[in-house]
Amino acid sequence: MLIFFDTETTGVETSDRICAVGMVEENSPYYELIHPGRKIPPAASAIHQITNEMLKDAPAFADSNSCRRLKELNAESNVLISHNAPFDIAMLIKEGLQWKGEIIDTLKCAKALMDDLDGYSLQFLRYELRLYREEEEFFASFGAGITPHHPLSDALHVKMLYTYLLDLADHEKLVEISQSHVLLNRLPFGKYAKRRIEEIALKDPGYLKWMLESLVDMDEDLRYSIEHFLREVP
Known part of the structure; x- marks a missing residue:
């Protein structure tokens, strides 16, 4: 049912x-x-x-x-x-x-x-x-x-x-x-709202790291996605 x-x-x-x-x-x-x-x-x-x-x-x-x-x-x-x-x-x-x-x-x-x-x-x-x-x-x-x-x-x-x-x-x-976790492609809020997380990870990884450290109640899928794209940064 x-x-x-x-x-x-x-x-x-x-x-x-x-x-x-x-x-x-x-x-x-x-x-x-x-x-x-x-x-x-x-x-x-x-x-x-x-x-x-x-x-x-x-x-x-x-x-x-x-x-x-x-x-x-x-x-x-x-x-x-x-x-x-x-x-x-x-x-x-x-x-x-x-x-x-x-x-x-x-x-x-x-x-x-x-x-x-x-x-x-x-x-x-x-x-x-x-x-x-x-x-x-x-x-x-x-x-x-x-x-x-x-x-x-x-x-x-x-x-x-x-x-x-x-x-x-x-x-x-x-x-x-x-x-399962959902891999989000775009940041939903902040100064890079609607920008691709992969792009932000390449150009401004410090901002994403700040988000991970500062936003303790962050949506689990957003946290997963940010961590994923930061790991992909060469």
């Missing part, structure tokens, strides 16, 4: 927790608010529109229907599909749930299969790939509204993105990409 999945959280730090879950099991949509056991800071609420008042009577993750259902689905035969899957998987691990099945990360797959785009966030891809042209009818078929950063809405956009990616690679290839 394919499970399209998204979480909203209190933030991105080690101490942050899930405050909402959205998922689509094949054609069955599901959404639930979760009490995270801590306050949601305004910066997080500004993104996903979830407030502390909304969570007053919500269950803790361990007591939630989301937890029960994920445990029922947690089998090697099922596939969890998410945009930036390592983040969502890490959040589940904090709640004591280690996913046993295959994982597809649509963010990593998009980077690997379309390396010339200006961005790879779910909302950027929604417009770059023109998913919006079919989303109204698609969302209506699930009885859901289009609300960016709402976990069910995002899970449905992940489903649309997965279908798009299947035109570029088959399911097995998407699983393979999700399990």
